[in-house]
Amino acid sequence: MRALLQRVSQASVTVDEQIIGQIGRGLLVLLGVGQGDSEVQIKTLADKIVYLRIFEDDAGKMNRSLLDISGEVLVVSQFTLYADMRRGRRPSFTDAAPPTTAEPLVEQFKNALASYGLTVASGIFGASMSVDLRNEGPVTIMLDSKEL
Template sequence: MRALLQRVSYARVRVANEVVAEIGPGLLVLLGVAQGDGEAEARILAEKIVHLRIFEDEAGKMNRSLLECGGEMLVVSQFTLYADARKGRRPSFTEAAPPAQAEPLIRSFEDFVRSSGLRVGSGIFGAHMAVELANDGPVTIWLDSADLPRR
């Protein structure tokens, strides 16, 4: 699984011009699922993100996690994180998991985050979405579950 994290002061997602999810301060997580990913990748990535110290403490240092600062998370599925544009001019998405595999893993990821006590908003899987955000910092971080240590 891959995640593009953006620390935000707010984020919202619209489908057909209707707001389907909205958060205040926290993280917007664009989340992609690869062929072969499973529950282990969802759990590892969720744990990493929930505890990642990218929010400022009283001294202005990035020293607090989403959990510690009481932020919220908005998760938006994003198969295009697995775009392969090395050849030609049209990206290939063959590394991305098919919807039947990806959607349940996106939900598992959200459930792992919720189990830590955080509020989680969601886009609508497979829908054409408009995402609006105010990147705070800006802070944007790329994570890939394949690069994270296994327990």
């Protein structure tokens, strides 16, 4: 699994001109599920995200976690995180898991985050979505479960 994290003061996702999910201060998580991913990666990735100290403390140091600030999470499925650009000019997405595998894993990931008592919002799996965000810092971090 790959997760692109963006520290935000606010974020929302819109489908067909309707806001489907929105959060205040916290993290926008663009989540890609790859071939061979399973529920094994979910706990590790969720733990890393929840405890990652990327929010500023009173001294301005990135020393607080999502839990420390009572932050919120917006999860948006993003198979394009598995784009392979090694050949040609058109990305290949063969490393992304098929929707029948990916969708349940995205749901389990959202549930894993919610189990920490966090507010978790999301988009609609497979829909064409517009994501609006105010990235704070800016802070953007890429996580790959194979590297954790």
